[in-house]
Amino acid sequence: LQETFLTYIKVSFFTAFFVTCPFILMQIWKFIAPGLYKHEKLAILPYLVLTPILFFLGGMLVYYLIMPLAIKFFLSFESTGMSTSLPIQLEAKVNEYLSLVMKLIFAFGLSFQLPIVLSLLARIGFIDAKFLKERRKFVVVIIFASAALLTPPDPITQIGLAIPLLLLYELSILSVGIIESKNLKREREEENA
Numbered sequence: 001l002q003e004t005f006l007t008y009i010k011v012s013f014f015t016a017f018f019v020t021c022p023f024i025l026m027q028i029w030k031f032i033a034p035g036l037y038k039h040e041k042l043a044i045l046p047y048l049v050l051t052p053i054l055f056f057l058g059g060m061l062v063y064y065l066i067m068p069l070a071i072k073f074f075l076s077f078e079s080t081g082m083s084t085s086l087p088i089q090l091e092a093k094v095n096e097y098l099s100l101v102m103k104l105i106f107a108f109g110l111s112f113q114l115p116i117v118l119s120l121l122a123r124i125g126f127i128d129a130k131f132l133k134e135r136r137k138f139v140v141v142i143i144f145a146s147a148a149l150l151t152p153p154d155p156i157t158q159i160g161l162a163i164p165l166l167l168l169y170e171l172s173i174l175s176v177g178i179i180e181s182k183n184l185k186r187e188r189e190e191e192n193a
Contacts, residue, residue, distance in 0.1 A: 003095045010098055022052060043123065047116055058112035058164075059105040066108075066160040067101060073156050100152065107150040111165055118172040122179045129177040132169075139169055 029048060033041060079088045121127045132139075143165045144158070151157035 003093065007094050007098055010095075010102070014102055025052070047120065051113065051116055054112040054116065055109035058108035058110075061160070061164060062104045062108045063101070066104065066157050069156045069160065070152065070154060073154050104151065104157065108161060108164075111146070111150070111161060112168065114165060114168045115172040115175055118169075119175045119179060122176040123183075125183075127176065128180055129173050132173045132176060136169075140166065143169070 025048065036044070075090060077088060078090050079086070118127065118132065122129075144162050147158045147162040147165065151161055
């Protein structure tokens with residue numbers, strides 16, 4: 001009975017979150033920025049720009065690619081009862097569909113932050129490209145396990161999350177290598193000065 005009302009509330013909350021997120025991030029930046037040096041501000045600025053872009057790309061991947069494939073997969077189990085003795089018919093609920101879409105968008109959006117996290121860890125010297133390359137086989141298993149936990153129990157959405165994450169991990173190795181070379185170059189310049 002209350003499904004329509006709750007659906008409107010969920011859609012409103014989700015929309016409000018996406019619309020206000022840039023403003024919230026700007027306010028956080030305005031609070032933190034006065035305490036940073038100029039070179040620290042310049043180092044953080046690309047991350048502030050890339051974080052919402054990657055989250056948005058993850059959401060777009062879910063909405064335009066993964067969800068249509070997942071819907072086709074789930075609808076393939078529908079039967080009229082002619083081929084089997086048990087008719088199975090989809091009676092979709094808007095609330096469940098919306099919850100699934102929101103969960104997937106949030107999971108993909110957060111997962112797409114992998115390059116940001118790894119490059120920040122590299123910038124502070126916690127990891128390097130060699131470390132990431134050596135741990136690649138473990139990361140593949142962790143990525144597929146995470147994809148299995150974050151998505152519905154169908155292979156399409158699981159692979160749809162795992163493959164972009166693997167590509168982002170490889171891009172992270174490249175970005176960490178670039179950060180390392182910049183840090184090495186800066187250290188050499190400081191030694192020569």
